[in-house]
Amino acid sequence: MSTIQDFSGYTPTWCPGCGDWGIGVAIKSALVQLNLDPSSVAAVFGIGCSGNMNDFLNAYAIHSLHGRAIPNAIGIKLANHKLPVIAIVGDGDCYGEGGNHLIHACRGNHDITVIVHDNGVYGLTTGQVAPTAQKGFKSKSTPAGIIEVPINPLMLALSSGATFVAQTFAGDTPHVISMIKEGISHKGFSLVNVLQPCVTFNKINTYQYYREHVYKLLEDYKKDNIKEAIQKGLEVNEEKFALGILYQVERPSYTDQLPQVHDTTLVEKKRFEHFEELITEFI
């Protein structure tokens, strides 16, 4: 049995009060509660304040490029589908720079868990606007307010074929833990969008703001109804944020559908050596 301490690397360098602290603790707690240890999990980090968790979390990991954590995670999963793979990314990372990868990871139902730190701003580059920021949000790169309307991550994932879409709030650690555990346990692609206050650069979407705008889905909420999920997803446009699993269905994952890895993982397979079978095709 591992402990939080086993997963703890360097002491985090996040700003005091940053939502990342809660998410960091939640990820470690979830991994402990799932009986994993640093040798039995793979994590891929994007670039940003969230990605900086690479030094604070012990695991087999890639600290990747901005936007590219998802394809790295897919690659790890293809090579070793028995290894739980999580991608720890930011909103600019995953919904901006790497948005295309998210769409196609949903379609492929790649069995990875994408945990997005959604704070509406770029923290590490000191406060430019992110794709999830509300229209009119003033930032260093949009001094007159952002012209675009925000990306709706939940709707994006739902319409792209994701089989698990959840939302949680960094101010409610037990809920974050539970969503991450559910996401990792889900067989197939899972998106966990974590609403996260940036205490330094986002003076609008504060802890107080979220406490007033979030609500938890009820016990009897039906997770397998896409229309219901879409309705909940659309509420974001009215600044109403449902917390919980909006949508979850079973569909064979990408590797489930690859006969070549039915019996064993790609990395553990015996080398193919019947070259004669291929050579005869050219004669």
Place this chain on the structure above:
Amino acid sequence: MIDFSLIVGGEAGFGIMTTGALFSRIVTRLGYHIFDYVEYPSLIRGGHNAYIVHVTDTETRCLKSTVDFLVCLNKDTFTIHKDKLTSSSYVVYDSEEFGIDGDNKKVSVPFKKILEELKGQAVMKNTIALGAILALLGSDLTILNALLEKQFGKKGQEVISFNKQFAEKGFNHVKSQYTSLITALLPKKESEEKLVLSGNEAFSLGAVIADCRLYCAYPMTPSSSVLTTLAAWQEKTGMIVRHAEDEISVINTAIGSSFAGVRSAVGTSGGGFALMVESVSLAGVTETPLVIFIAQRPGPATGMPTWTEQGDLLFAVHAGHGEFQKIVLSAGDVGEMLEVTLKAFDLADIYQLPVIVLSEMLLSESHASLTKSFVDSVIKQYALRRGKTITESSEKPYLRYKITDDGISPRLIPGAKGVFYQANSYEHIEDGHTTEEVIPRIQQVEKRGRKWQTYLKNDFEGPKVFGDIEKADTVLISWGGNKGAILKALEVLKERSKEVAYLHFTHLYPLNSEKLKPLFTNNKRYMLVENNFDGQFGRLLRLETGIDIKDRLLRYDGRQITPEQVVEKIL
């Protein structure tokens, strides 16, 4: 001596390439060597397609400047290629569809009538033409029929018989109407068993032999047939072949799978590689093994997608921000492609870096015969080398980026119990954690840098020398698919008592200056031959060694270098 050329031309989308591939296979099975090439526009329908083949009784890796048999499935074929005809050339056409002129041997085959009679589709004109040409060459239909049975076997006897009768009609027409023109150019000959292989197929076969388990790509001419070949094989080989959403995802998928321990490769052309470049740098700093196959085509931007050029050498060499190590290799023909591919996967693992294998449309899509005994011996001699890849470690903490004399640190495959590490795109200390400190930065930069020194000492190979470099007064320098034309030119020049040598480079970057300098002396004429405008290998050679070659034969019209061009430039 058998040495003739054939062109089959017609409208794009009507099966010219399939017919060509069949012809190459028939001729090879009859005991001859072939080198073929396809010219086609970037269209699915319309435009002109031509399959061009050179048939010889000894190995060939280039085309002939004249055409001995021109099969015109439409009038354009005659118009486009008539300049290559001589008075002894044969022209196969349908006089009911169009007339032709000039001093040549005209063989009219009623394609249109036969199609109508047998209720065939336009694409079956090809089969009629194959029958006619085999008759003209003095051969028979045995092998063609066997190949048709193989091709249509799954569709049943009826489909096989239906297709066979088109070949018979063409064959019998020539036999009965043109008896006096029939040659004896293709008697069945005893010879070694041979494969007919394109450069892309050689790379694909090499990747499987090298135990590559993941191939990821986004289709791009002229690299796409690697993707389709490996995808068709995956149930057999167990490889995972992923057609990802874009080239950025392609390379990052492969970096992920390689990190997780499986040999991984990606393939593309220049434009797709441009999208991958940031992640080439990621593979460099995380020291993740990766093989990148680039089939070059003329750029910039979309350029001329279906033609050939060597314009991406310096781009490949310099691809990626920051200073990191990579190796660039290339091959001159299908046999070399097989060898270079095996080595590329080994080097990627041994030095833990990206290895680029450069091809160009000429090599990627042309076919050549290759003896089976050569392929068998390459497989037999190949002993997979994974360098310092390890599957367990008792070290705590495990030092992924441990400082070593040769610059290479043991690389643990993730999953081993009791340990963990991160492959970090930030500069890092030995255990992988991020750093911005002076000393570890210097140590890691220098550690990575030593990998090149180790490579240049242990695995770099200088150019292959063709001809007698001592006696030669002229020495050619080149790389890639120009090899075939240059070797042919050397033969022609030798017949004219002109002694010329050729330095053929396959290990393009980095270059070992000390090994190369003795090959360059003051009393010879050195000439660079490249399929690009800038003489890019010449620039690279100067950059790496200080050797400056002023005499150059460069071609950048999307067409390949020919033996005639080389001969003319030298004389």
